[in-house]
Amino acid sequence: MRARRAPAAVLALALAGCAVGPNYRRPETASPEAYRGQEGPTQAASLADLPWWEVFHDPVLQDLIHEALQNDYDLQTAAQRVELARNLVGVERSPLFPQVGYEADAARGKNTLFSTVSPGSGTGNAFLAALNASWEIDIWGRIRRSTEAARAELFASEAFRRGVWLSLVSSVAQAYFELRELDLELEIAQHTVASFQDTQRLFDRQYRGGVASRLEPLRAEAALAQAAAAIPSLEARIVAKENELSVLLGRQPGPIPRGAALVDQTVPPEVPAGLPASLLERRPDLVESEQTLAAANARVGVAIADFLPRIGLTAVYGSVSPELHNLLEKGTLAWSVAAQAAGPIFQGGRLYYGYRAAKAQWEAARLQYDQSVLIALGEVSNTLVARQKFAEVRDQEARQVDALRESVRLSTVRYLGGLSSYIEVLDAQLQLFPAENALAQAERDLLLTTVQLYKALGGGWWLDPATPSGPPPPAPAQP
Numbered sequence: 001m002r003a004r005r006a007p008a009a010v011l012a013l014a015l016a017g018c019a020v021g022p023n024y025r026r027p028e029t030a031s032p033e034a035y036r037g038q039e040g041p042t043q044a045a046s047l048a049d050l051p052w053w054e055v056f057h058d059p060v061l062q063d064l065i066h067e068a069l070q071n072d073y074d075l076q077t078a079a080q081r082v083e084l085a086r087n088l089v090g091v092e093r094s095p096l097f098p099q100v101g102y103e104a105d106a107a108r109g110k111n112t113l114f115s116t117v118s119p120g121s122g123t124g125n126a127f128l129a130a131l132n133a134s135w136e137i138d139i140w141g142r143i144r145r146s147t148e149a150a151r152a153e154l155f156a157s158e159a160f161r162r163g164v165w166l167s168l169v170s171s172v173a174q175a176y177f178e179l180r181e182l183d184l185e186l187e188i189a190q191h192t193v194a195s196f197q198d199t200q201r202l203f204d205r206q207y208r209g210g211v212a213s214r215l216e217p218l219r220a221e222a223a224l225a226q227a228a229a230a231i232p233s234l235e236a237r238i239v240a241k242e243n244e245l246s247v248l249l250g251r252q253p254g255p256i257p258r259g260a261a262l263v264d265q266t267v268p269p270e271v272p273a274g275l276p277a278s279l280l281e282r283r284p285d286l287v288e289s290e291q292t293l294a295a296a297n298a299r300v301g302v303a304i305a306d307f308l309p310r311i312g313l314t315a316v317y318g319s320v321s322p323e324l325h326n327l328l329e330k331g332t333l334a335w336s337v338a339a340q341a342a343g344p345i346f347q348g349g350r351l352y353y354g355y356r357a358a359k360a361q362w363e364a365a366r367l368q369y370d371q372s373v374l375i376a377l378g379e380v381s382n383t384l385v386a387r388q389k390f391a392e393v394r395d396q397e398a399r400q401v402d403a404l405r406e407s408v409r410l411s412t413v414r415y416l417g418g419l420s421s422y423i424e425v426l427d428a429q430l431q432l433f434p435a436e437n438a439l440a441q442a443e444r445d446l447l448l449t450t451v452q453l454y455k456a457l458g459g460g461w462w463l464d465p466a467t468p469s470g471p472p473p474p475a476p477a478q479p
Helices: 002-016 059-071 073-096 142-208 215-249 276-282 284-305 350-416 422-456
Strands: 099-109 124-137 310-321 333-342
Touching: 059 073, 059 142, 059 215, 073 142, 142 215, 142 284, 142 350, 142 422, 215 422, 276 284, 276 350, 284 350, 350 422
Parallel strands: none
Antiparallel strands: 099 124, 124 310, 310 333
């Protein structure tokens, strides 16, 4: 009866053993009540709570993002990192269970191990077939701490994959808006070239009619060439941006379909940032940094447990015989059960310095986490302020473009009426071209602040990055 109770007592001792080392607690971070630059009262709702297809409404952009989530190589690589970490958890956890193996030996000699030949009687054979088992009783929690560290690293790898997922969504949206802005600049350049062509023809008619000098058509020709020179450069930049998007989509470089024009793009009218404290749970890089800290904390416990003895059980059950054909006969049984304890006495400082290294790694991870929180708060604040200021810039740029367009119209009328010189016409046109480009860039920058804010807040944090998702299909038409 006592023999039967012994394994149960050992198991209870192992399960009741306390894991040495510090238990993980999230470091206390002072979070502000509201983000700097946040307008209005603080509310729990956040732009990050929306799925990406409710932030970016262009159907073509939605299709591109969905394609990227299915094909992007960085995201597939991150998924494999998660699989690696998941399997490493199993590797670290496996010593909690008995390890069973087998052994087969064949030997010839004098006084060999397991030999049945009497000492001094000459040489003989020895054959062994056995099962062996060993089990380390995790009294100090060394294996459990190691498993805890591996599990935290798994969570960190999952957060890294989510970060890649969010970065991919943001990168596709940003590149798409930049592409549409380049398209608009190309339209402006083509329109400007047509306008300068009209002016050049006007001046040329005036010159041929003897009303103007040769200087006027020459200046108009120079302005036309300057505007036309921008078109090849823009076309090259458009191709480069399309190729950039193609890489994100995991496809060969090629044309990219277009949806709504830049000025017709819509984003949520309200972009609440939410509570700063919730950023710790939503933002992937902060989750990854915290899990890295948790893994380092568990490694400290592993380093402490290395100072303590390892206690375990071993067992061997098999058969030994001087003849191979008698190996399974009666009388050849061999078995043993043993308990063992082994611990360090002198290691030349290896364990001590290993502990110090684990502590230093924990300190570095804690400092990195604290810094990551500050960086995240700063990025959200920067984007909120940029959104407000870019809206003001866009409004002022629009006023400038309206005024310059009217200036071009009036200067042309005055020139035809003989009330002004050609310089007024060219000057107005030359100012309008860069102003229209600046307005297009302001429209782009305002859209990009929504993309950047969605990323900075950890947008779509509740979505599963392992399952590419997109907008629901349209409802079938009612008969």
